[in-house]
Each structure stands twice: as structure tokens, then as C-alpha cells.
Amino acid sequence: MGRIVVCIKGVPKPGTVKVDKETHTLRRESAELILNPPDRPALEVALRLKDQTNFEVIAISMGPPNMVPLLQKVYALGVDDIYLISDRAFAGSDTLATSRILAKALSLLSPFDLVVMGARSIDGETGQVPPETASLLNLPSITYVKELRFVDGKFIAIREDDFGEEEVEFSPAAVVSIVPEIDYVRPPSLKRLLSLKEITPKILTNAELNLDEASIGLSGSPTQVADVFEKTLVSRGEIFEGEPDELAEKLIEVLKEKGFLA
Amino acid sequence: MAECIFAFGQCFEGKLHPASLEILTPLREVADRLNKRLILIGLADDKEKFLAIPELKKLLADEVWYIIHPNLKHLPDDLCERVLVYLASEHKPYGIFFPATKKGLSVAPRVAGSLQAGLCAHVNAFEVKNGNLFLLRPTYGENIIAKLTSQRLPIMATLALNAFPIKEAEKEPLIKELKHPEGFDWSTKLTIKNFKPPKKEPSRLSVAKVVVAGGMGLKSKENFQMLFELAKILKAEVGGTRPAVHAGWVEADRMIGVSGVSVRPKLYLAFGISGAIQHTVGMEGSEFIVSINIDKEAPMMKMAHIGFVCDAPSFLKALLRKLKAKD
Structure with a gap:
């Protein structure tokens, strides 16, 4: 049985963002977090591979402790295990430092066959973390993937x-980033929703x-x-x-006056 | 050391991506101010096709360095990384810059990871002060511009698409082929099984003379659809804000703003767009801006040359009814 790790991110609910006046970075602990929308199709792609080929799917997220409820919701979708990578020392990381942290966490979860991420986060919008993490792990990265299949021990992606x-x-192994073009995402399992309180993520500091x-x-x-x-207007x-x-x-x-209409 | 600046010249089958020409415009200025040589790096599979690229002789770069290998045909990300990292370790550039094309956004982070360099995304302006380079990018939904620096060399960034006009040089750049050493690893872990040119015509949004754009103030996908009717009448292209795209009201290639397309039309009609900076950086070059918004204080109303305080769907319905009645 192979293993797929999905990296997800909690992003501030639009409109609740605050910027730290000293460091000019986002204050994530004060914001209301939602699952980064492109991560939802990323999870779906991983779960479909699980349905098909019996991969084990692990969801990991780097973020503050208020990520826990989000990870629990992700568990309800059908992933096998959840991890939170969390430490004060990680705060303020740019994409390079973030990729170092993710790469290290992933190496602790190896061997894996595939790492799946959303193509970009809606707060930072850089899309840099998937290829940068892949580079640090010395793995190939396949970005902007629309479709992913697993055939005879190999992955085939449309990008x-x-x-x-x-x-x-x-x-395997490789890192893919998924564009949110998928037609259907599964709802959470009712049975899992009822048992959420007993499920807590493993913490990596x-x-x-x-x-x-x-x-x-x-x-x-x-x-x-x-x-x-x-910008003042x-x-x-x-x-x-x-x-x-x-x-x-x-x-x-x-x-008419300006000549845009006859 | 650190006396040259690399610009990624993305090409495919003898075509240079226009975004690679755009980034040379601000980089030329940066290179002149900092007294660096600007070098376009071209990776390709076919030497004759590469040298036949018509724009090559008019590039704003001082030099063009090209590397030819059959495996570079589709510019596999892992191999591009290895080639560029090798060049960077040989020549120690001051900066490495990429257009924010899909390829640029895929390769630049790999190079940055390998070089342990900082990488800024969606940069749309530069500032040179006391010999230091600052990179500017709009940020985080609020009306805030961030000014970024890198603590380490090379300074790396991906540059926003359509943010800079393409200019031609008077002097021909020095064009030379670089050979990698014997034993260089030209392998890639990616096998291209099939390649299809794009099915649909690329959107003409970025070069449109008239743009009609909509945001969340249009309230529904059905209302948003009315923009296409209006566009037909005004011979315009339709654009949308990021939230409108995320809501599924319009396709992603019509997104105007930081992570989408930049437009500079003669006329820009904004229906129910509040004017978050992510959006406005993509349209602030418009000549004449009209805003329809229920909120008089919205930033877009302040940017507009004419503002109509009105519910955007009701306005749009009235406008279409009148325009059709006139036909």
C-alpha cells in the first residue's frame, strides 16, 4: 500500500485579515481560518486515488493551533491520518522557510508516493511552495495538474x-499541485463527523x-x-x-460623446 | 561577482513568450541603474529555430545566452532547474527573474529552493535606492503595497504579466551558445506522452480597447452573464474580479488583477466592483473608468472618472433594455 500526503493550508476568511504592524506579516492567530479553497480539489484527487488503488492518505498542515478544527473536518472527508506542524519558531516564514519546514515534515512521513497540494493559496497567491518543497526534497514537481491517474505503478497527469x-x-515519488477544475468533491462522512471529538491531529513541533x-x-x-x-485614492x-x-x-x-457608441 | 542579471527567456518551437520580452523593460532600467549586464537565458531543443526567433536581435538585453539540448523541447521543470542552477553557480548573478507564466511560476521556485534564495511573486514595480534593489507587489486584499528586499543574492522574482510594455533596443545583443560540461546530467523525470495546443482561442482581454468587468456586486451568475450581452454591443471583452471567478461566475482566464490579466483599455466599465488592490493593479492603466456601485465610498468609485451610485444588476438591466431598444 502506497502513501499520499496532502498539504493543506488554513487561510484567513476574506475580510478578517490583520497585518502585524511591526513585521508586516499576516497575523494568522487572530484571523478566522477557512480551508484554502484550492486545497479541496487537491484532497479530492488524493481520495479518488485512495478509492481506486488503496493508497493511504495523510493530511498535514503547517499553522497555528486554531487549525485543529479544520484538520478534523478534513478527517471527516476520509483521510487516514492528520498532522499539524506547529511551532512559534515557524511564524513569519517566507516561501523558502515554509518549504524547508514542509520538506522536513514530509521526510519524517516518508516513504510516500505522492505529495498533493493546491495550486496556490488565496492569501499569499504565490503558488511557490509546491515546486520549492519538491526541489528541496530533490523530487520532480508537476504543477497546474487538471487530471491525475495511477496506471501500472506510474502517475499520468494532464497539466x-x-x-x-x-x-x-x-x-513515484513526486509533488503535484492541483488547479481547482474538478467537477465534484465528496461531502464529509456522517459517521466520521460524529466521532470527530476523539480525533486529534498528531503535532509536529x-x-x-x-x-x-x-x-x-x-x-x-x-x-x-x-x-x-x-494606496491613497x-x-x-x-x-x-x-x-x-x-x-x-x-x-x-x-x-456616445466619447465615441464608444454609434 | 554579482555583475549580471539573468532574465528567463521562455521559448517553445522557435517562439519566444511575449512575457519574456515584457520583463526586459523594467530589468533594463534596473541593470542600467545598478551597472549590471542584462542577460536573457534561452533554453531550447533546436538551435536553428532558436536563432530564427525574430525578436532576438531587438532585445533590450546586453547578451543572449542559449543552451541547446533535445531534452529541453518541453522545458521540463526539473531539468530547467538543473541548467539554471548550474549557470547561477558558475556566474553568480545579482538577480534571476522570470515572467509569471505557468512555466516561470513552476521553475523559479525550484531554482530558488536549490539556491536557498528568496523569491518574490507577482512583482509589478522596482525601486533602486542607494544601490539596493526593492521589489514592489500588491498584497493581501487590503489597499497595501509591499516593498520587499532580499537578504541574500541572487535576488529572485516572478514578474506580473502585462505589467510592462514591450520595448525594442537599437543595438543588437551579443548572442552566444553556452556548452555545459561533459557529464552534465541532462535527464528529466518527466516524460511528455502527449502535447496538445490550446483548444480555445486565448482570450483577447489583455489587448481589448473596451473592457466590461464585474464583481460580487452583480450578485449572481445569471446577472454576470448580462455582461456578455453588453460586451457584444460595445465590442468589448468581459473581465471579472477574483471573487467572481472563485464563485464560478466567469472563467479563470478572464480574471483581472494580481494573479490574472492586466488590461489597459480606452474604456473600462466596472459593475459592482469595490476595487480591492488585487483587482485595481490590473486595470489602473485604463484611460477612462466608469464605476457602477451601490457603495459611494468604494475605492473603485474614487478611481472612476464617472461613478453611478446604483445597484449594479438593476443598472445593467436598464442599460441593456435601452441599448436594445435603440437597435
Whole structure:
């Protein structure tokens, strides 16, 4: 039986984000966390492989302790085990430091056949962690995967590229990132939902990972925020109020005047 | 040491991706200010096809270095990483920059991981101060721009698409082939079994003269669909905000903003778009902006040359009814 590890992320619910004034990083402990939406199809892809080929699926997440309820919900979808990678020392990590932490955690879970992640997180939006983690583990990475199959001991992925669509074959182990184009995701299992309180994630702190503190967190991150500034907007135009009909008429007038309408 | 800057020149079958030309525009300026040589790195499988790329002689780069190997045909991510990391360790560049194409976003993090370098994403402006390079990118939903530095060399970033105009040089760059040493590992763990060119025409959004765009203020997919009717009448392209795309109202290739397309049309109509910075960086170059929004204080209303305080779906319905009546 092979093993698939799915890396998931809790992202602040849009609108609840706060930025730390000193470090200019996101304050995740204060935000309400939701599962990063592209991670849902990533989980589905892993669970379909499990249905098909009897892979064991483990979900891991790096984040603060308030990730636990999210991991429990993911357990209810049908994964076999959940892990939380959590330590104050990890806070403020950029994509390189994050990838170091994930790579180390994954190596503790090896041997595995596949690591699955969402193509990008909706808060950071970089999409860098899957290929960067793969590079640190010296594994191939296959990004923007739309479809994934396991045939005769090999994976076959359909992925989007800039000049077309590729069908790529590769042997385990590898890291894939999934684009959220999947038609159906399964609901949680009722039976599992009822037993959630007994399921707690295994915790991996830096005591287990044993990474040099200079290589993680804020101090292990080469990318530093020098400054943040707000864009200030000064109203520059004319504002009209009124009924839809009269406003629409006004717009048509303007568009004709400017030559956008005959 | 650290006297050159690498720019990734992404090519496929004798075509250079336009985004690789775009990134040379700001990098030319950075290289001049910091007194570095700007080098476009091209990886390809066919020397003749590569050298026949028409833009090559007009590149803003000082030099073009190209590496030819049959395995580079589809630019496999792992092999691209190995080739670029080798070049970086040989030449110790000050910076390595990629366009934010799918290939750029896939290869750059591998190179950064290997080199233990910082990597900034979606950079859309640079600043040079006292000999230091700062990278600017919009961030986190709020109206905030982050100014980033890297504590280590090389400085690495992926540069936003359509954020910079393509310019041509007057002087031809020096073009030379680099040979990797005997015994260099040209293998890749990825086997391309099949390759299909894109089924549908790429969206013409980025070059459209008129753009009609919608956000969550349109309230439903059905309402959003009305934008396509309006687009037909105005000979426009349809765009959407990130939340509208995530809601499934419009396809991802029509997303305008940081992780989508940048547009600079003559006319931009924003229906129910509040104006989060992720979106506005992708359209702030528009010549004339019209905003329809129920919230008078929304940032988009402030950016607009004309703002209509109105429920966006009701406005759109009224507008279509009137335009159709005139036909």
C-alpha cells in the first residue's frame, strides 16, 4: 500500500485579515481560518486515488493551533491520518522557510508516493511552495495538474502549460499541485463527523523537525518586507445618484460623446 | 561577482513568450541603474529555430545566452532547474527573474529552493535606492503595497504579466551558445506522452480597447452573464474580479488583477466592483473608468472618472433594455 500526503493550508476568511504592524506579516492567530479553497480539489484527487488503488492518505498542515478544527473536518472527508506542524519558531516564514519546514515534515512521513497540494493559496497567491518543497526534497514537481491517474505503478497527469496541454508520465515519488477544475468533491462522512471529538491531529513541533532556527521563521527568510504603504485614492470623477433608468441613460450619453457608441 | 542579471527567456518551437520580452523593460532600467549586464537565458531543443526567433536581435538585453539540448523541447521543470542552477553557480548573478507564466511560476521556485534564495511573486514595480534593489507587489486584499528586499543574492522574482510594455533596443545583443560540461546530467523525470495546443482561442482581454468587468456586486451568475450581452454591443471583452471567478461566475482566464490579466483599455466599465488592490493593479492603466456601485465610498468609485451610485444588476438591466431598444 502506497502513501499520499496532502498539504493543506488554513487561510484567513476574506475580510478578517490583520497585518502585524511591526513585521508586516499576516497575523494568522487572530484571523478566522477557512480551508484554502484550492486545497479541496487537491484532497479530492488524493481520495479518488485512495478509492481506486488503496493508497493511504495523510493530511498535514503547517499553522497555528486554531487549525485543529479544520484538520478534523478534513478527517471527516476520509483521510487516514492528520498532522499539524506547529511551532512559534515557524511564524513569519517566507516561501523558502515554509518549504524547508514542509520538506522536513514530509521526510519524517516518508516513504510516500505522492505529495498533493493546491495550486496556490488565496492569501499569499504565490503558488511557490509546491515546486520549492519538491526541489528541496530533490523530487520532480508537476504543477497546474487538471487530471491525475495511477496506471501500472506510474502517475499520468494532464497539466496546463503556456503553449498547450501536456500529458506527463512520472514515477513515484513526486509533488503535484492541483488547479481547482474538478467537477465534484465528496461531502464529509456522517459517521466520521460524529466521532470527530476523539480525533486529534498528531503535532509536529521543531523538537521533532529539529531544524536550525536560523533557517526557519522570520530569521530564516531571505525575503523581508522593507515597507508597506497604502494606496491613497482621491476622488477624481463625477458621481451621479438616481434611478437605474436615468443613470443608464446618462451613461449612454457619455459613451456616445466619447465615441464608444454609434 | 554579482555583475549580471539573468532574465528567463521562455521559448517553445522557435517562439519566444511575449512575457519574456515584457520583463526586459523594467530589468533594463534596473541593470542600467545598478551597472549590471542584462542577460536573457534561452533554453531550447533546436538551435536553428532558436536563432530564427525574430525578436532576438531587438532585445533590450546586453547578451543572449542559449543552451541547446533535445531534452529541453518541453522545458521540463526539473531539468530547467538543473541548467539554471548550474549557470547561477558558475556566474553568480545579482538577480534571476522570470515572467509569471505557468512555466516561470513552476521553475523559479525550484531554482530558488536549490539556491536557498528568496523569491518574490507577482512583482509589478522596482525601486533602486542607494544601490539596493526593492521589489514592489500588491498584497493581501487590503489597499497595501509591499516593498520587499532580499537578504541574500541572487535576488529572485516572478514578474506580473502585462505589467510592462514591450520595448525594442537599437543595438543588437551579443548572442552566444553556452556548452555545459561533459557529464552534465541532462535527464528529466518527466516524460511528455502527449502535447496538445490550446483548444480555445486565448482570450483577447489583455489587448481589448473596451473592457466590461464585474464583481460580487452583480450578485449572481445569471446577472454576470448580462455582461456578455453588453460586451457584444460595445465590442468589448468581459473581465471579472477574483471573487467572481472563485464563485464560478466567469472563467479563470478572464480574471483581472494580481494573479490574472492586466488590461489597459480606452474604456473600462466596472459593475459592482469595490476595487480591492488585487483587482485595481490590473486595470489602473485604463484611460477612462466608469464605476457602477451601490457603495459611494468604494475605492473603485474614487478611481472612476464617472461613478453611478446604483445597484449594479438593476443598472445593467436598464442599460441593456435601452441599448436594445435603440437597435
